[in-house]
Amino acid sequence: MLRITIEPVWRFHKEESPQSIVVMLGVLSEIGKTGKITSAANDAHLSYRHVWNLIEQWSDFFGVPLVETRRGKGSRLTAFGEKLVWAGERMQARLGPQLENLAQELATEIKPFLQQRPSVIRVHASHGFAVAKLRELLDREPGIGVDLRYVSSQYSLASLAQGACDLSGLHLPRGELRAQGILACREWLDPRHDRVISFVTREMGLMVKRGNPLDIRALPDLADGKARFVNRDHDSGTRLLFDQLLASHGLDETRINGAQQIEFTHAAVAAYVASGMADACFGVEAAARQFGLDFIRVLTEDYFFVCRQSFLDTEPMRRVIELMKGREFHEAIAALPGYQPAETGSVHTVREFLDRVDTGA
Structure with missing residues (x-):
């Protein structure tokens, strides 16, 4: 049976600018859990360099760092980075079942049009x-x-x-x-x-x-x-x-x-x-x-x-x-x-x- 997943996108805007940025909270969450950017990159199926560039872009956008690197000790989230991760976890805990219900409704509606039943x-x-x-x-x-x-x-x-x-x-x-x-x-x-x-x-x-x-x-x-x-x-x-x-x-x-x-x-x-x-x-x-x-x-x-x-x-x-x-x-x-x-x-x-x-x- 077809399975549909609905996932929210965290897009941040600034009132004074048309610029916006999408923050991948899963990347930050993985860094928080493991202390390793390499682990976050592997989890997101991205290169280390790309993930590091994303982190720098996010930090530049907000004007505060999201991740701190420590020589020989890996990386860790800043207080601001942790706050974003917590916001994402609360959102997933709150909306996850409702999004699953919506996805299931859509799957049920389109099922009659599919050959495999x-x-x-x-x-x-x-x-x-x-x-x-x-x-x-x-x-x-x-x-x-x-x-x-x-x-x-x-x-x-x-x-x-x-x-x-x-x-x-x-x-x-x-x-x-x-x-x-x-x-x-x-x-x-x-x-x-x-x-x-x-x-x-x-x-x-x-x-x-x-x-x-x-x-x-x-x-x-x-x-x-x-x-x-x-x-x-x-x-x-x-x-x-x-x-x-x-x-x-x-x-x-x-x-x-x-x-x-x-x-x-x-x-x-x-x-x-x-x-x-x-x-x-x-x-x-x-x-x-x-x-x-x-x-x-x-x-x-x-x-x-x-x-x-x-x-x-x-x-x-x-x-x-x-x-x-x-x-x-x-x-x-x-x-x-x-x-x-x-x-x-x-x-x-x-x-x-x-x-x-x-x-x-």
């Missing part, structure tokens, strides 16, 4: 590291295309009920909030025709700056107003879970400094904290580790997929189940911080599923 599985699921890994492995499978749209659990179940997708993502917290999660999804599940597939577990909690300078240990520590918080968007399942946690602790959101500041993915809130614009956020452990943050576990979530029995019996879906059960996928999930396979690929009726989750099994 593989079996396409339409997946609606909340954005997460395990879902992205599943899609990555499915993209390698010949004869199967994946139409993945990132939406909340509630919207994904509604999409399945309305026939707008084939596979719907669903995540439920363990513990005292389990019953609320079940109540929200029960109305969309059809016991006659739906089947539930076990997927993974993931750890949810607070992400704070490395070393936890504000000594944040639990949700009530956010309510004194000292920590600057960044929240998830209101339509996300993680925001719903966070609001339920606040209610269970008797905490008033208005007492949290920055609770109305929102970002749209786990990675986006983590990047916001890592860049120094906030002190804490709530999300998955994998996002915290990705951006070098400390993580304070609050609860574990179970992630499932739901599909129709009729679709479960199709050849493409049988291959998906095989991939979920395979060693490569299990190893990939085990490598994600805070994620674990959990009877991955096991299929349950809705009644079996509700009996299991009601008891916390």
Whole structure:
């Protein structure tokens, strides 16, 4: 299946001049990670001389250096160069899933005009590291295309009920909030025709700056107003879970400094904290580790997929189940911080599923 990638271009302009310049933030990011311009050049498939000329052009345009070279010690980003890289990482974390959705919409629209038409599985699921890994492995499978749209659990179940997708993502917290999660999804599940597939577990909690300078240990520590918080968007399942946690602790959101500041993915809130614009956020452990943050576990979530029995019996879906059960996928999930396979690929009726989750099994 045709795969489309939409990538932003960072073009800087000066008001007093028609001159503009495109900065390749990936080059700067690679220098920041490795301290080597040669590594950045290889990563960008450019010559060392060309990359060095670009860096000089960027520095001349801004009037400040972006990279410092140290004899015998390689290169490093200046404070300004680091700020540009952080801006790029925040942008990618914030807009990445939305750009993927737009690219997928375009691919779906032009597919009827193409000669090769593989079996396409339409997946609606909340954005997460395990879902992205599943899609990555499915993209390698010949004869199967994946139409993945990132939406909340509630919207994904509604999409399945309305026939707008084939596979719907669903995540439920363990513990005292389990019953609320079940109540929200029960109305969309059809016991006659739906089947539930076990997927993974993931750890949810607070992400704070490395070393936890504000000594944040639990949700009530956010309510004194000292920590600057960044929240998830209101339509996300993680925001719903966070609001339920606040209610269970008797905490008033208005007492949290920055609770109305929102970002749209786990990675986006983590990047916001890592860049120094906030002190804490709530999300998955994998996002915290990705951006070098400390993580304070609050609860574990179970992630499932739901599909129709009729679709479960199709050849493409049988291959998906095989991939979920395979060693490569299990190893990939085990490598994600805070994620674990959990009877991955096991299929349950809705009644079996509700009996299991009601008891916390």
